[in-house]
Amino acid sequence: MEAWLRAVPERLGARPKAVLVVSGHWEAAEFTVNIQNSPPLLYDYSGFPEHTYELEYPVPGSPELAERVQALLARAGYSTNSERSRGLDHGVFIPMKLIYPGADIPLVQLSLRRGLSAAEHVAAGHALEPLRREGVLIIGTGMSFHNMHRFRFDDSALDPDSVCFDEWLAQTVALPPPEREQRLLDWALAPGGRAAHPREEHLLPLHVVAGAAGNDLGRQVFQDRVIGSIQSAFIFGG
CATH class of the missing domain: 3.40.830.10 (LigB-like)
Known part of the structure; x- marks a missing residue:
């Protein structure tokens, strides 16, 4: 990272x-x-x-x-x-x-x-x-997965909800704006969504950036294992 x-x-x-x-x-x-x-x-x-x-x-x-x-x-x-x-x-x-x-x-x-x-x-x-x-x-x-009660500091295994939600995020940011934004509005219904973010403050910075992206598509540009979860970064345009 x-x-x-x-x-x-x-x-x-x-x-x-x-x-x-x-x-x-x-x-x-x-x-x-x-x-x-x-x-x-x-x-x-x-x-x-x-x-x-x-x-x-x-x-x-x-x-x-x-x-x-x-x-x-x-x-x-x-x-x-x-x-x-x-x-x-x-x-x-x-x-x-x-x-x-x-x-x-x-x-x-x-x-x-x-x-x-x-x-x-x-x-x-x-x-x-x-x-x-x-x-x-x-x-x-923020963090693409932020559930403090489910971080695994021995990093022995990945939280399955972090894997599911990370895949969903990567798919979502790459969509055209109308579809991308509708999915972001309904993020809590995504696979692993609410488990990944019991409270959404670490996810919403992505909503602001995605809204500012206009017609630019997003893509995943970083992914790694962090304390038992998958964490990713995304960029729009460029």
């Missing part, structure tokens, strides 16, 4: 002007945008080695991109809020330290909307699609 994340810039080719990240670790009453010039880090985990609380990622924010995100969401009928103190959570700074270790591309974080409606997050992605034509890379971070 580390090697794949480090190779993402080469796969993308063009260097983005800015990055918008939707993480499964931030929920707010309304879609909320971090508008800070220099966002700090939020070490939103416990029980890890001491050095993990000393990690740094001094990436610049982009109030201009944050304002653009809010304007696009408002145009789609969504109220938004601004965040002026919360740090970037580990769903942002951990992968970004590997993808762009120089921390030299402006970055903005967008929250999930409380209530976790699949339809609302796909629609939010639709609203944000113009950003892609403006040189903004939109990243969703």
Whole structure:
């Protein structure tokens, strides 16, 4: 996974002007945008080695991109809020330290909307699609399987529901937009769906990214075994 994340810039080719990240670790009453010039880090985990609380990622924010995100969401009928103190959570700074270790591309974080409606997050992605034509890379971070009670730390066998749901996800992202989005709205009915995500916050960043993909088809670009589950990554376009 580390090697794949480090190779993402080469796969993308063009260097983005800015990055918008939707993480499964931030929920707010309304879609909320971090508008800070220099966002700090939020070490939103416990029980890890001491050095993990000393990690740094001094990436610049982009109030201009944050304002653009809010304007696009408002145009789609969504109220938004601004965040002026919360740090970037580990769903942002951990992968970004590997993808762009120089921390030299402006970055903005967008929250999930409380209530976790699949339809609302796909629609939010639709609203944000113009950003892609403006040189903004939109990243969703979560996990394709996130059931804390079923992770197997001896990695002796794969959870069968993670296998089923991963196959379904790979098939789904590759479909044309209308079919893709309908399946994403009905994700809990998919084989292994609710077992893979007892709570959907780690899946919905994918809904936002898929909504923003427009007519671009998706494809699976990474798969590996992680603590007894299959974990995958997907890209749209490019």
